[in-house]
Amino acid sequence: MTTSPLQLRQQIRSASMTGNTSGLCPSFVQGNLCILPADYANDFLKFCHLNPKPCPIIGMSEKPGDFRLKSLGQDIDLRTDIAQYKVFNDGQVVAQVTDILNYWRDDLVAFVLGCSFSFEEALLADGLEVRNLTEGVNVPMYRTNIACKTAGPFAGNMVVTMRPYKPADAIRAIQICSRFPSVHGAPVHFGNPAEIGITNLSQPDFGDKVSVNDGEVPVFWACGVTPQVAVENAKPSFCITHVPGCMLVTDLPNSTLAIF
Structure with a gap:
C-alpha cells in the first residue's frame, strides 16, 4: 500500500516513524526546516534570498506563531510532523527531540527550504x-x-x-x-x-x-543544512531545525517545481 504524505506525517506525529525520509513519498516535495524568533526572521529571509542555491524557500509562516503552513499540505503541524528536531540556544545544540510542542512560542517564524x-x-x-x-x-x-x-x-x-x-x-x-x-x-x-x-x-x-x-x-x-551552519555562526538566542535527513514531507508534487 502506497503511503501518502498525509499518512506519513501522521506516522511521524505519532512517533511510529522516527527515521530519515529519503526515498519516502518519492513524488512529493520534501523540505528542510529552520524556526527562529521573529527578531531574526528578516535577516534570515535575506540570507535565503542572497543564497538561493542552498536556501530555496518553498514556504514560511504567514505570521509569528504560525505552525500550520497550509500552502504546503493538509493538516501540517510543524511542531510534530518532522521525525527529529534539533534545538539550539546561542548557536549550540542543546536537545534533539521528536516533537517541539514544549518549545513552541508565539514569536516563532518557520521557514521551509527545498530539499535534494x-x-x-x-x-x-x-x-x-x-x-x-x-x-x-x-x-x-x-x-x-x-x-x-x-x-x-x-x-x-x-x-x-x-x-x-x-x-x-x-x-x-x-x-x-x-x-x-x-x-x-x-x-x-x-x-x-x-x-x-x-x-x-x-x-x-x-x-x-x-x-x-x-x-x-x-x-x-x-544542501538545505547550510542554514544550520549559519545558525551556529549567528548564535541566535533560540532556534529549531530538522535533524539532517528528517524532512517535512509536503503535499506538493515534485512536478510543480520544474521550470521546464
Whole structure:
C-alpha cells in the first residue's frame, strides 16, 4: 500500500516513524526546516534570498506563531510532523527531540527550504542510480569552503550533498536537476572534493557515507543544512531545525517545481 504524505506525517506525529525520509513519498516535495524568533526572521529571509542555491524557500509562516503552513499540505503541524528536531540556544545544540510542542512560542517564524530528496525522483526516472537509496542510507553531507553571502548575523560556508556518477551520467544529472531550482537545482561541483574543502569522502559531516565505485566521480549539490551552519555562526538566542535527513514531507508534487 502506497503511503501518502498525509499518512506519513501522521506516522511521524505519532512517533511510529522516527527515521530519515529519503526515498519516502518519492513524488512529493520534501523540505528542510529552520524556526527562529521573529527578531531574526528578516535577516534570515535575506540570507535565503542572497543564497538561493542552498536556501530555496518553498514556504514560511504567514505570521509569528504560525505552525500550520497550509500552502504546503493538509493538516501540517510543524511542531510534530518532522521525525527529529534539533534545538539550539546561542548557536549550540542543546536537545534533539521528536516533537517541539514544549518549545513552541508565539514569536516563532518557520521557514521551509527545498530539499535534494525531491529531485531524486527525476534522476531515477531517467535511469540514473541514486546511491544513498540503493544502499538504504541517508545521503552524505559535507561542510565546504564555499562561502555564502552574509545577511546580518547569518554567515558561513555552504553544506553540500554528494551522489557519485560516471562522468557521462554526471552531465545528465546536471541537465535534469537544472529543471528544479527550488530544490537546489544543478550541482555546484563535481570531481576533486579537495577543491571545495572536503578532505575525506568516507567521513561526511552529516548523514552516511556511500560507495564510490571505480570510474565514478563525486557530484555535489547545495544542501538545505547550510542554514544550520549559519545558525551556529549567528548564535541566535533560540532556534529549531530538522535533524539532517528528517524532512517535512509536503503535499506538493515534485512536478510543480520544474521550470521546464
